[in-house]
Amino acid sequence: MRLHSNPASPFGRKVMVSAHELGLAERITVDDHLLSPVEPSAAVIADNPLGKLPTLVLDNGHALYDSRVICEYLDHLAGGNRLFPQAGEARWRTLTLQALGDGMMDAALLARYETFLRPEELRWQAWVEHQKLKVQRGLDWLERNVDQLAEEPDIGSITIGCALGYLDFRFGADKWRDGRARLAAWFARFAARPSMQATTPRQM
Amino acid sequence: MRLHSNPASPFGRKVMVSAHELGLAERITVDDHLLSPVEPSAAVIADNPLGKLPTLVLDNGHALYDSRVICEYLDHLAGGNRLFPQAGEARWRTLTLQALGDGMMDAALLARYETFLRPEELRWQAWVEHQKLKVQRGLDWLERNVDQLAEEPDIGSITIGCALGYLDFRFGADKWRDGRARLAAWFARFAARPSMQATTPRQM
Numbered sequence: 001m002r003l004h005s006n007p008a009s010p011f012g013r014k015v016m017v018s019a020h021e022l023g024l025a026e027r028i029t030v031d032d033h034l035l036s037p038v039e040p041s042a043a044v045i046a047d048n049p050l051g052k053l054p055t056l057v058l059d060n061g062h063a064l065y066d067s068r069v070i071c072e073y074l075d076h077l078a079g080g081n082r083l084f085p086q087a088g089e090a091r092w093r094t095l096t097l098q099a100l101g102d103g104m105m106d107a108a109l110l111a112r113y114e115t116f117l118r119p120e121e122l123r124w125q126a127w128v129e130h131q132k133l134k135v136q137r138g139l140d141w142l143e144r145n146v147d148q149l150a151e152e153p154d155i156g157s158i159t160i161g162c163a164l165g166y167l168d169f170r171f172g173a174d175k176w177r178d179g180r181a182r183l184a185a186w187f188a189r190f191a192a193r194p195s196m197q198a199t200t201p202r203q204m
Numbered sequence: 205m206r207l208h209s210n211p212a213s214p215f216g217r218k219v220m221v222s223a224h225e226l227g228l229a230e231r232i233t234v235d236d237h238l239l240s241p242v243e244p245s246a247a248v249i250a251d252n253p254l255g256k257l258p259t260l261v262l263d264n265g266h267a268l269y270d271s272r273v274i275c276e277y278l279d280h281l282a283g284g285n286r287l288f289p290q291a292g293e294a295r296w297r298t299l300t301l302q303a304l305g306d307g308m309m310d311a312a313l314l315a316r317y318e319t320f321l322r323p324e325e326l327r328w329q330a331w332v333e334h335q336k337l338k339v340q341r342g343l344d345w346l347e348r349n350v351d352q353l354a355e356e357p358d359i360g361s362i363t364i365g366c367a368l369g370y371l372d373f374r375f376g377a378d379k380w381r382d383g384r385a386r387l388a389a390w391f392a393r394f395a396a397r398p399s400m401q402a403t404t405p406r407q408m
Contacts, residue, residue: 037331037334037335038330038331038334040334040337045341049304049338049341049342049344049345050304050307050308050311050338050341050342051338051341052307062296062297063300064296064299064300065300065303065304066303066306066307068272068299068303069296069299069300069302069303072299073296076291080291087280087284092266092268092273092277093266095268095272095273095276096267096268096269096273099269099270099272099273100253100254100269102270103254103256103270104254107254118328118331119328122326122327122328123326124322124323124326126242127241127242127322130241130242130244131241133244134253134254134255137249137253137254137255138253138254140253141253
């Protein structure tokens with residue numbers, strides 16, 4: 001399998017953390033691409049018309065995206081119901097946690113595009129503030145509900161772990177740990193996992 | 205169940221089309237909210253820290269989001285594997301089609317925010333163009349692969365139907381049907397379904 005990704009992408013990291021946890025990392029060849037919403041990559045577009053990372057290309061040539069679909073596919077390949085609980089209350093809770101982490105990453109990426117990609121004279125402060133508020137409310141919710149984060153990884157805790165790692169990588173100055181000691185303690189343990197250590201974000 | 209939504213939201217429509225197809229629409233009370241990324245709603249935030257629509261609140265008070273999670277939950281409630289195929293090739297293809305439709309709606313919404321919400325002097329033409337290119341490449345892919353769109357609804361075809369409906373609602377001037385006769389013919393049939401007719405988008 002080939003994965004279109006980028007070592008700075010939190011969604012790409014989510015796929016690779018899942019692959020490591022499932023014992024599938026060595027079956028995936030990663031093709032890293034430098035791209036942005038205004039500088040797409042023709043190689044990625046050939047497999048995914050949205051031009052987004054991550055996109056997984058199977059050996060039969062079929063492409064799967066986005067990260068949610070790829071992670072569930074990998075889980076199935078590894079026997080199923082390891083990172084994704086079976087239908088029932090645990091599944092809806094875990095999938096909603098994944099949606100929270102994905103939404104925090106989406107908001108953080110929009111804030112990043114606004115402050116790094118967009119020409120300086122076209123930046124809108126209210127947009128950045130409100131995207132960051134989404135992240136902060138997510139963090140506050142997680143601090144209150146940290147017991148929902150499994151110590152053993154599932155797709156919920158993996159996604160939240162990648163979201164927090166992305167905040168450290170791009171928004172360290174915002175000090176997300178301040179006032180959130182329980183979440184910080186959970187992340188310190190989770191970030192020590194080999195799957196997280198093997199996927200530390202970096203600029204390409 | 206209560207659904208936080210808005211009659212103009214393509215993701216909210218996706219949930220309600222699914223509910224109609226599954227025979228569950230009458231069990232859902234819809235609370236419509238006027239909000240935007242820079243004018244959040246406290247009532248929505250109380251159930252979803254991201255403040256996003258749609259969010260489903262179950263009778264036990266638990267909240268589920270986003271649209272993918274809600275639709276899969278509703279499918280389970282209706283017996284399971286009606287809109288979401290079981291694990292296997294059909295599932296990955298259908299979920300990737302859903303991701304394509306979601307990605308087209310995300311791109312269209314970002315183009316809409318840029319051209320309606322953002323102060324005029326802060327608009328970036330390249331951003332709008334590239335978001336619209338994502339939509340156009342998605343449309344071109346669908347025109348070439350229209351056989352992947354089931355005539356009977358599943359979560360893939362429902363999401364694509366809602367994406368096309370959103371383009372008609374907000375970007376009619378872009379004439380997406382031009383040069384895409386097969387996709388236009390598919391949508392004409394799909395849009396005639398009672399589930400689609402009952403959920404025509406409108407400004408609140």
